[in-house]
Amino acid sequence: MKKPIKALALFSGGLDSALAIKIVQEQGVEVIALNFVSHFFGGKNEKAESMARQLGIQLEYIEFQKRHMDVVKEPVFGRGKNMNPCIDCHSLMFKVAGELMEEYGASFLISGEVLGQRPMSQNFEALGKVKKLSGMNDLVLRPLSAKFLEITKPEIEGWVNREELLDIQGRGRNYQMELMAKYNLVDYPSPGGGCLLTDVDYSNKLRSFENDGILDDEFNHFFHLTKIARVFRFSKGNYVFVGRDDIGNHKIMEHKDKVTHMIRAFDVPGPVIAMVGTFTEEEKKLACEFYSRYSKVKGKEEINVLFDENKTKVEVIDLENIENLMKEYQDIGKKKKNSNKK
Numbered sequence: 001m002k003k004p005i006k007a008l009a010l011f012s013g014g015l016d017s018a019l020a021i022k023i024v025q026e027q028g029v030e031v032i033a034l035n036f037v038s039h040f041f042g043g044k045n046e047k048a049e050s051m052a053r054q055l056g057i058q059l060e061y062i063e064f065q066k067r068h069m070d071v072v073k074e075p076v077f078g079r080g081k082n083m084n085p086c087i088d089c090h091s092l093m094f095k096v097a098g099e100l101m102e103e104y105g106a107s108f109l110i111s112g113e114v115l116g117q118r119p120m121s122q123n124f125e126a127l128g129k130v131k132k133l134s135g136m137n138d139l140v141l142r143p144l145s146a147k148f149l150e151i152t153k154p155e156i157e158g159w160v161n162r163e164e165l166l167d168i169q170g171r172g173r174n175y176q177m178e179l180m181a182k183y184n185l186v187d188y189p190s191p192g193g194g195c196l197l198t199d200v201d202y203s204n205k206l207r208s209f210e211n212d213g214i215l216d217d218e219f220n221h222f223f224h225l226t227k228i229a230r231v232f233r234f235s236k237g238n239y240v241f242v243g244r245d246d247i248g249n250h251k252i253m254e255h256k257d258k259v260t261h262m263i264r265a266f267d268v269p270g271p272v273i274a275m276v277g278t279f280t281e282e283e284k285k286l287a288c289e290f291y292s293r294y295s296k297v298k299g300k301e302e303i304n305v306l307f308d309e310n311k312t313k314v315e316v317i318d319l320e321n322i323e324n325l326m327k328e329y330q331d332i333g334k335k336k337k338n339s340n341k342k
């Protein structure tokens, strides 16, 4: 019996990538889904796993943190509005998927990209750049917009029938949703957004790390701590991360081997604080005062904390002064208005 043609799919678990898979599956193609894991997206994902089960496909998590970090640092085609290097990012996913084709016995690659869905990274020119930069060229099939795009090898070879591919373009998602309902595919994450690199606040912090020379894979604990904590920049390369809630506090503890100092509760409940960098005695005292400010007593009583496991006294704090310092230390990495105007 003739072996089925296989394709590897870039698969976030969302609406578009799931539908793209379904469209080629309908033509008898066997699809293996690749969910990419960077410092900023991907990883164990219930929704993606549920959708993979509905589609009846194998789901593989592909860790590419270091390579992805390199494109975040120095994207060939620049970044979007925030720190998102979408063209380079997509192209890297195709490149890595291309390197895996032989291992999985796949003949081509697919994605859920839709022409015009994102004005900067999914217009004609950008889709062309993604293909070219990845080196995968005519092996890249975008089933949802294929009829608008250049013919690809899978179509030329007859592995898929171009007539049965789609002609979706633009930002709307209604048609995709109708098709998902028709195929009885349910429970996908609501469409839109983008990864953490498209988030304004998160990007401001990454920009601050970039200015301080620590936007690098080696310093990835900074990026992970930023997801779960309030971030204060004391001075160049020296940051204090203050847990927001129990889950965040617990997660900060997971990074304890990479941080310089930890502050935890002794006699009054409060946040876990991680200090990363080199700090003066004055700054260590200030971080303890941050603890007091966010603790149950809100800085109004003398308390003790565990500073690197040592019981340390924190006196009643000057709240106004602390609030001002917090504002100053939190206001980091923001793009200056009109900064690109000469």
Ligand code: SF4
Pocket: 041, 084, 085, 086, 087, 089, 090, 193, 194, 195, 196, 197, 198
């Ligand atoms: S939104 Fe994030 S994951 Fe998506 S292409 Fe852009 S950088 Fe990559």
